[in-house]
Amino acid sequence: MAFLVGTGQVEGDALVVRQYALRDYPDEAALLAALHEDLADRPLVTFNGRAFDWPLLRTRFLLHRLKVRERPHLDLLPMARSIWHTLPSRALGMLERHVIGLERQEDLPGAEVPAAWFRWLRRGEGGLLARAFQHNETDVVSMLALMACIGSVLEGSASGLLSSPHDHLSTARLLLRHGDVERARRCVEAGLRLAEGADAGPLLHLKAHLARRAGDMEAALGSWQAAIALAPEHDVRAHVEAAKLLEHRLGRPAEALALTEAALARAGRDPVARGELDRRAQRLRTRLG
Numbered sequence: 001m002a003f004l005v006g007t008g009q010v011e012g013d014a015l016v017v018r019q020y021a022l023r024d025y026p027d028e029a030a031l032l033a034a035l036h037e038d039l040a041d042r043p044l045v046t047f048n049g050r051a052f053d054w055p056l057l058r059t060r061f062l063l064h065r066l067k068v069r070e071r072p073h074l075d076l077l078p079m080a081r082s083i084w085h086t087l088p089s090r091a092l093g094m095l096e097r098h099v100i101g102l103e104r105q106e107d108l109p110g111a112e113v114p115a116a117w118f119r120w121l122r123r124g125e126g127g128l129l130a131r132a133f134q135h136n137e138t139d140v141v142s143m144l145a146l147m148a149c150i151g152s153v154l155e156g157s158a159s160g161l162l163s164s165p166h167d168h169l170s171t172a173r174l175l176l177r178h179g180d181v182e183r184a185r186r187c188v189e190a191g192l193r194l195a196e197g198a199d200a201g202p203l204l205h206l207k208a209h210l211a212r213r214a215g216d217m218e219a220a221l222g223s224w225q226a227a228i229a230l231a232p233e234h235d236v237r238a239h240v241e242a243a244k245l246l247e248h249r250l251g252r253p254a255e256a257l258a259l260t261e262a263a264l265a266r267a268g269r270d271p272v273a274r275g276e277l278d279r280r281a282q283r284l285r286t287r288l289g
Contacts, residue, residue: 239263
């Protein structure tokens with residue numbers, strides 16, 4: 001049962017938070033009716049709501065014969081997971097501390113909220129329940145702040161919220177999934193300015209793909225060559241991509257063969273990788289001959 005539900009709506013220049021709580025089980029119908037009217041057909045922004053909150057509420061609405069309206073639904077948790085790869089977790093509390101800049105004081109942990117409600121039901125003790133209301137209110141306010149942070153990151157106006165090259169890389173990939181190539185390119189460049197050593201490799205791979213996609217083969221080759229210089233032992237992906245570009249798009253088979261032979265020298269004992277490289281080298285030798 002949803003015994004405590006919090007909503008927040010921007011009204012004018014304020015965020016208005018409303019909380020709905022069950023005094024006892026028979027009040028559920030009244031809680032759901034009030035919440036149903038409050039939500040109307042507005043879009044939803046949640047944190048893990050697609051997997052948990054909204055399915056639970058939909059079920060309770062249906063059981064009480066309340067029409068469930070279809071609506072746009074933005075779940076911030078998958079977005080946060082796609083951006084902040086380097087955090088130990090993407091729990092809301094972790095995002096509050098490291099992204100929003102909020103440290104809760106004397107907060108009741110979310111896992112203890114159900115126990116606080118049961119103490120109210122069984123003993124009439126409301127102290128812990130008051131702290132549960134505070135926890136729930138902070139959750140709602142934090143979601144608005146997190147949504148603003150995510151928007152700023154995706155717009156490219158708050159790169160300071162990305163603390164590592166890996167976060168820039170994951171954000172660039174998210175932008176590409178949404179078709180925003182130019183912002184993805186700028187995000188890659190910002191990540192490269194932070195990267196040191198091998199951390200730059202994945203960003204250079206993506207930079208090369210973006211340059212090739214834009215038709216700039218020389219720029220793509222330059223990025224592959226930079227990635228080759230940083231590639232760890234036995235990693236020949238940049239060699240292979242640069243060789244493909246030289247052979248098929250730039251018409252320089254001799255350089256492609258040199259790169260393929262360099263890849264063979266460091267490919268280790270992987271039979272599949274060596275077989276593909278051998279076939280490529282043989283084809284290039286035949287072409288050159």
